[in-house]
Amino acid sequence: MSHADFLTSPFDTPVELPGVDITGPGRFHNRELSWLGFNWRVLEEAENARVPLLERLRFLSISANNLDEFYTVRVAGLRELARAGNTTPAVDGLTPAEQLVLINEDARKLMQAQQRIYGQLLIELKERNMSVLKLDDLTDDDRAYLKEYFLTQVFAVLSPLAIDPAHPFPFIPNTGYALALQLERVRDKRPLQALLPVPASIDRFVSVPTDIGQRFLPLEELLILNIGGLFPGYKLKEYFEFRVLRDSDLEVEDEAEDLVREFEVALKRRRRGEVVRLSLSAGAPPKLKAVVMDELGVGDAELIEIDGMIGVDDLSELVIDERPDLLWPTFTPRVPERVTDFEGDMFAAIRQKDMLLQHPYETFDMVVRFLQQAARDPKVVAIKQTLYRTSKKSPIVEALCAAAEDGKSVTALVELKARFDEAANIRQSRRLERAGAHVVYGFIDLKTHAKISTVVRREGADLVTYTHYGTGNYHPITARIYTDLSLFTCDAKLGRDATKVFNYLSGYAQPEELSNLAISPSNLKARLLEMIAAEAEHAKAGKPAEIWAKMNSLVESEVIDALYAASQAGVKISLVVRGICGLRPGVLGLSENIRVKSIVGRFLEHSRIVCFGNGRGLPHKKARVFMSSADWMGRNLNRRVETLVEIENPTVKAQIVSQVMAANMADVAQSWVMAPDGSFFRPPVTEGTFEFNCHRFFMENPSLSGRGSAGASDVPKLTHTKD
Template identity: 40%
Template sequence: MVYSNKNFFNRELSWLYFNERVLDEAILDKNPLVERLKFIAITSSNLDEFFMIRVAGLKAQIEENYIKTDISGLTPNEQMEKIKIKVKKLVEKQYNCIINTLFPELEKENIFIKKYNELSLKQKDFVENYFNETIFPILTPMAIDASRPFPHLINKSLNIMTKLLIDGENRFSIIQVPTIINRFLELPSKNTKEFILIEDIIKANINKLFTGYKIDITGEFRITRDGDMIIDEDEADDLLIEIENSLQKRKWGSPVRLEVKEDLDNDILEFLTESLNLHISNIYKLNGPLDLTFLFSFCNINNNKNLEFKPQPPILSKAFSKEESIFSSIRKKDIILHHPYDSFSPIIDLIEVAANDPKVLAIKQTLYRVSGDSPIVKSLIKAAKNGKQVTVLVEIKARFDEERNIKWARKLEKSGCHVVYGLKGLKTHAKCLLIVRNENNGIRRYVHFGTGNYNDSTAKLYTDLGFITCKEEYCIDATNLFNKLTGFSSPKSWHKLSIAPEGLRNKLYKLIDKEILNAKEGREGKIIAKMNSLVDKEIIEKLYDASNAGVKITLIIRGACCLLPEVKGLSENIKVYSIVGRYLEHSRIYYFFNNNNPKIYLSSADLMTRNLDRRIETFFPIEDKEAIDLIKMILEYNLKDNYNSRIIKSDGSYELIKNKHKTFNCHKEFYSFTKKNN
């Protein structure tokens, strides 16, 4: 069947709907106050990245007169217009929430963010001293005139523009709000916690920067620049150096968004738009503090635990025992870890034990995103120093983690690890760890595949699944995967794994086709899939085919979804849910009923064209009965949720599921289940 553009939803608008769901978590009073502030910060951080990558990409297409439509039939210009309308409504909703709801709620808890004119005399003296001793020496006012052109301001920096009247003419100067110090200052106060933002301190003392001149007016603004990196891997002699050079360029990409305070002087606004060569439609006027990502650090000052989620410390899986070695535990049976409920520490411990174990000969691992102080990387360095053969694929093209990954790559190389950067033209997104050990019965291999990164920090915040086994067929495939990544090897067949970009797409087609065949022959056809995003046109069309054949399809998609569910004659048998809550839903699970002999797969891949065609990804079956039962329960709990879950409507919008029955919060229930069963 041929599907028209109207059968698909635009990816960018779908992503904005997702960010609105994040914002709704800040609006809903079911969440503790400090957590609601964090959701505001997440929304802002998400929008920054959206403009730096997605909007910047559309802007480049428009400048190149690219008129090809997306799968929903929209040209780049049409997409941009719809994005601007949606973002302005989203930002208005965001600031309405924080100014009219969250800041007043903070004040009820005796926490205040004050304006300068609200300070007591004692507090003003305190602020003035702080300005003179700490802020003033850092600041550099940048005048703009014939000999001093408009400065090239760094991406996402917060700036204060001043307008001075000199010899009857307007003159402008810019002061960058320093990032080397906290964005806010705690004020002396007896019974309350009171703060003032740094930009308000600067504005109150700005005359000290322009002695001899009178400041007419001041205003704040913030620029977001194109943050994408275009790397020519064919021409790059050294990919590491090429990416390091591109990282510097990212700071100075062309402007794509200008955020200003709502009351910004018209002369300043006109001067900024002209200097930055930005159209008025790229300006976002805000009625509160610019750059709300400061709320991440602001939330850390809270010492009232009642304003946060109740702690849920990760639990050590009963699959691991203090009485036996970690390798013995793995030999007993396949192990599934459901993070963050199950602790990530067994993965850290496995690498640490392997680094020190005389029987371990080699460790091989892929690293896509790791923490800033990664215990895993430290163990790999230790393993190399202990004489193990350590091979690490560090994906230095992981967006916004390039700098950190380059740092770790250099340290790993220096310690004696063999470091590779992946295959040309492809990002390595697969999550795989392979340990080779010399045991009494000969060489044995242990392997870990995951849906999420080897990041001990995000493993406490993201829901992900890890699979550990020493079964030979999985281990052979893991060995072949590393041979493919590090050398010239292309296995003709795989025992258990399906790998993108070579076979994963076709594997999915075959699994969906089997459900279609069963449905057409009168048997039950059913698919349940959980992922971050569904945007690949061909996969969506295949799911439409399955729906029209009578296959019942249930999707749990956290982020962007270009499929339109429950449309008559198109997707009547498809339901789509989205869960946004305490934890970021990151696990990828694919379930196929298979005539009542279910096939269940975990994967590092979402159903996006980039994952299926331009990345190295893994897709692997779960065959152990106990592990299968656990994953079926995970899907069941996700679908039972009526606390965090929303259902997507046929027009692409989302609706919060009403609590028709007893409240079921899957994030809470997963933790209870994990605690009870360990």
């Protein structure tokens, strides 16, 4: 599919939406239902026969993990609003209570589909000599092995708990998994109710020896097999499994004197949040089920009965390296040719010209090397770094600590409010402080989501600032999966812009006269609206007018309305939105010139890019091109510190427009097209025709600006060999 095809297919004629008021709230698609739609697309990859079998299992696990987080944050928040009697509608017109009804209906269907797909995958795995066993499948030798395994690897970690007046119901943490047991004493038939919490430290699947392939027994089956050893003198009458999800949103006092200490307390509160979902085995014994529901404070609205596996996200344990035949072919990220030309010297490579890398196709190790080299270089006098999410044993934090211990001036902006990474970030901040770094926590009421790093180096009589701008986190693990852009530059203007942002974060000094940068919450949204309006003016003047944009989510109402207005003025707008999209494309009289697609495949699309034709259409060397840390959401544009970096280097511009964005537009193999009603579907493909795959294209073609001797004319053609 060419870019032109994407613009005109499948909606050659814009459609009307009967019963939808496109002049009112109906012009927006609900955010929460759109997110669920994205998770359906993730789940459908688990049924995609072109995806390797264990990777399909991974997609199933990801869809379950996504849904868990959705419940613990988004559903928990809506539930709280509804309980408080809040009837304020979202921009699409739905109240919190109305949204919860629709979410509950769709999420239950999604969970049923997960179980159906799991059953299908089990059959296919067994055909490939990889089995998930039940107790009836075990031989005598298996049982002997598992008894020894239980005694040596599991028994000591378990804490079986009676439920009676002397033993109050235990606390089950968020994502906690347990067995509820109805037992009977053998000698006098006296009943006993008990719980067996399953510690998260124990693997969910136990490998059972076999001569061919792999066999696994779920942990719950192993526990049932050994109930007699846990409750001597009792026999098991009935049981069920259950799993708890709790409200995981954080509340922090605005006037907290010690932000770190306040977050440590808030993290403990999160662990004890109210239950927002209780999943339990279908057919659970009514009396025992009633006890668990009553003790957890759960009603029917929070209860989901599962006919199958509870805790589907644990299936990620079965995605094992021992079966490369069932995984994606190995891909090793490239080291850019230019860095190799300079024998690994990042500063020399950047000095030659700006360099834009696309991860994971070019290795994130270049970002790590940039900071490690800075830490060792005696000419480096200062390093400044934002840290939103990073890994446990972060090589970036290691480098910053080494630089600080070496006497360099190191400033680290650590964002404590990075959801689900707060505890890790607190640990990293303490470590940086011990090494002598200046640790800044930014603003209480704003998250710092910008991805910036600066290294100041003395070169002769001058101080030269080397700057890294990114669209993704400084996290070497997720950088193997997420597609992101990394811009390395020693352009003085971009260096000054970055320094002003750091001064804003550390000293609250509002930056003025930024050259190539816009930041939220001050002027990033205004810059976007200004550029969209300018494109509309080009269209009204009869000039070519076009916008290409790529992001994770699009829900900000003012931006959506600006895109609608531009479409009505004649601007051709092509959007690649991975996840949530509140805009309705292809609607007569509203958005007939807007097309939206979502790419879901081997890698997780994460980079944020926007290109404006600037009166010349796209692609064009005089287009205005930006990369950003921000999605087009209210939180990013109004309540976070984010960056929008204008790209002026001709080679980097050509790379973004004619390589990165053009390949995303041309993708067919992994693309879903959005319909006006908010649903997505795969574009039809003629039997036997080649389907372009942008992930494969990027794996096979190096980033233009990272090549050793490349010019703007060297953009690879969007073709490659057929499967």
